[in-house]
Amino acid sequence: MSAKWQQRRSRELAESGKRKTEKRAFAIANGKAVDGVVKDLGPDPGSKAGGGVRVVFNMSNEHIPTFCADTVGGYKNSYDLGKTIRLGDVIPTPPPKLRELVDYAVSKATGIAADEIYFGAVEVNGSGVRFYGDYCLVLKDTQTDEWVLDRNSYDIARPPLSWNGPLDQKQMIKNVESISGKWSADLGHMLVVKTFSSVRVSSRRLTVGQISNAVLNDEDYVEVLRKGSFTTADIAEVRTSATDAARESAIADRALHGPIPSAMELLWRRRRLEAEHAMTNRGLTVRVVTAPGRIR
Incomplete structure (x- = not known):
């Protein structure tokens, strides 16, 4: 794998x-x-x-207490939750959902059973992919032979990698092979290519913050295919964004002084408090991320 990404890096430079x-x-x-x-x-x-690259998983405040209470099963994927079928070599009828089709292609290309894959992201100093949850679980250790994809695996089923019309499983598998690599051999080259395609590189040095933003920005990230789940014992720290921390404080202030927040806002804040209480009981530190760069 390293030759492929080394060549792409050389072309980008x-x-x-x-x-x-x-x-x-x-x-x-x-x-x-x-x-x-x-x-x-x-x-x-x-x-x-600021910590180097880490593997992160985002989780909603609603699910944090259950995750913290489960010290055996830990983090759940769709198969653990029973929300997906188990695909074999023959695609069943009626047609499976998009998640199953993507998992099938990823499994075929990497050799990891679909129900053993837990999809994380590569992060530097940020708070992960907010779309997947307001708390970012940062793992302590990384398996050096883990597979990584240079983008969200769903992209193999979206244009332009996959054209409009019926999805072609063979093409989807080729797409996975094209965007995949291994953590130890390929991640550095992969991130150089991604950074250079995201940030205009001219006659100025890139900062840690610029690189951090290029590595993960909104839902544009490098995906980690972790084989096997994890528990609270595997977490180095939990991060949350300054935006969510400010929103929580604003809701609390309005609850005291008005105007009265909506029921949904109050429920969200209560779940945040319950989540942080559960994490504190498990010895997890929650840090508010204020900037993607280095901080004195």
Whole structure:
């Protein structure tokens, strides 16, 4: 796998530094800066990037107490929850949902059984993919042979990787093979390619914050195919965004002084309080993320 992503990295560097010696030098330096962030190295000797790349899973406040109470089963995927069927070599009828079709292609390309895959994301200093939940669970350790995809696995079934019309399973499997790699061998090269395609690289050095935003921005992220679940014992810390922390505080303030928040806002805040209480009881630290870059 490393040869494929090494070649893509080389092409990206060559394109970024085309025709200008100075621009080429900055492209090389910025590529090394991305490598440094992966290893938690800052721009100067002895400096840190803020923690390096980590595997994260986002979870809604509603489900945090149940997750914290389950110290055996831990984090659940769709198969654990019984929300998906189990696909074999023959696609059943009636046709399965999109999630099953994607899982089938990912499983065929990687050799991991679909029900053993837990989909996480690569993060640097942010609070993960907010769409999947307001709390970001940051794992302590990473399996060096874990598979990673350079984008959301759903993209293999969306244009332009998959054209409109009936989904072609063979093409979807090829799509997975095209965007996949291994954590230890390919992630650094993959993140260089992603960063250079997200940030305009010219005659300026990239900062840790810029790289962090390029690695994960909204729902544009690098996906981790973790084999097997995890429990609270596997979590280094929990992060939440400054936006959600501010919203929680605003609801509390309005509950005291008015105007009265809506019932949905009060329910959301109550669930946040219950979630943080459950995490505290499990010894988990919740940190509010205020910026993607380094903080003194």
